[in-house]
Amino acid sequence: MDECISVASKLAEIYAEADDKLKCQTTVHRLLAFVKSNGTKAQYRKALEIQLPTSPIYDFLEGLVPHPSQTYIRVAEILEAEEKERINKEIGERRTRLGARIGQVTAEVQREVFGSSPLESVYQNIINWITDDEVRRQYEEKLLQRAYDTLIVLNTSGKAEKQIQVQELARGMVVVKHPFALAWDIAIEWKDAEDLSQWDPSIIWEYTQNFPERGLAKVLAAYIKSEIWPFEVVPGQDENEEESIEQPPEETLIEMAVNNNST
Numbered sequence: 001m002d003e004c005i006s007v008a009s010k011l012a013e014i015y016a017e018a019d020d021k022l023k024c025q026t027t028v029h030r031l032l033a034f035v036k037s038n039g040t041k042a043q044y045r046k047a048l049e050i051q052l053p054t055s056p057i058y059d060f061l062e063g064l065v066p067h068p069s070q071t072y073i074r075v076a077e078i079l080e081a082e083e084k085e086r087i088n089k090e091i092g093e094r095r096t097r098l099g100a101r102i103g104q105v106t107a108e109v110q111r112e113v114f115g116s117s118p119l120e121s122v123y124q125n126i127i128n129w130i131t132d133d134e135v136r137r138q139y140e141e142k143l144l145q146r147a148y149d150t151l152i153v154l155n156t157s158g159k160a161e162k163q164i165q166v167q168e169l170a171r172g173m174v175v176v177k178h179p180f181a182l183a184w185d186i187a188i189e190w191k192d193a194e195d196l197s198q199w200d201p202s203i204i205w206e207y208t209q210n211f212p213e214r215g216l217a218k219v220l221a222a223y224i225k226s227e228i229w230p231f232e233v234v235p236g237q238d239e240n241e242e243e244s245i246e247q248p249p250e251e252t253l254i255e256m257a258v259n260n261n262s263t
Contacts, residue, residue, distance in 0.1 A: 001035065025065070028057075067129070075122055080119070090112075111155070
């Protein structure tokens with residue numbers, strides 16, 4: 001099947017060089033239909049690459065093949081299914097080893113799979129090509145989640161670089177106020193600040209509004225109302241509202257502890 005894909009791709013290139021759009025397009029369509037029916041998921045994914053901007057015939061067939069975003073999404077779906085199947089299979093096999101611990105085995109398998117996966121770059125290509133803002137946000141979430149999951153299972157090597165990537169992706173979501181909890185958790189919990197006054201009060205406030213049921217949001221809401229709030233401005237407070245909303249520090253600490261323990 002791999003040889004078939006290679007031959008058909010070369011044939012499509014020959015038709016493109018001969019300026020024969022009909023034969024080139026027909027060859028591509030027949031190749032994809034054949035591989036989809038008779039090949040593996042990996043082989044179909046490889047065949048789909050003939051329609052991508054990285055293909056030597058893409059410029060020739062642009063407008064006659066699906067938009068790159070559609071093809072990248074299909075490639076991403078196949079990769080996701082392949083990875084899920086591989087991870088489950090490897091974990092199932094390795095967990096039976098003497099002394100194996102499920103947490104350690106899972107991290108080991110994910111580290112291997114994620115490390116050799118092109119999925120992050122595929123997500124980025126979807127983001128770059130897609131024109132639907134809602135779909136773009138979905139794949140921005142997927143990209144951040146994958147980068148974060150990879151960071152968690154990485155060994156020391158490469159961890160610092162990955163952390164920078166994760167923080168940049170999260171920061172981008174927070175800047176545009178996209179309510180994806182992981183991004184906001186990172187923006188707040190990973191803040192490198194010596195004291196609370198170095199936090200961004202607007203981000204703290206928006207977190208409490210976007211995720212009011214989360215334990216951290218409840219803690220921060222109590223913090224905002226307290227006398228230990230280090231900023232002059234209280235986000236969300238009406239200018240005419242009395243400053244009496246502040247509560248004694250001891251009451252704030254009790255409320256924060258209760259909210260934190262309830263999660």
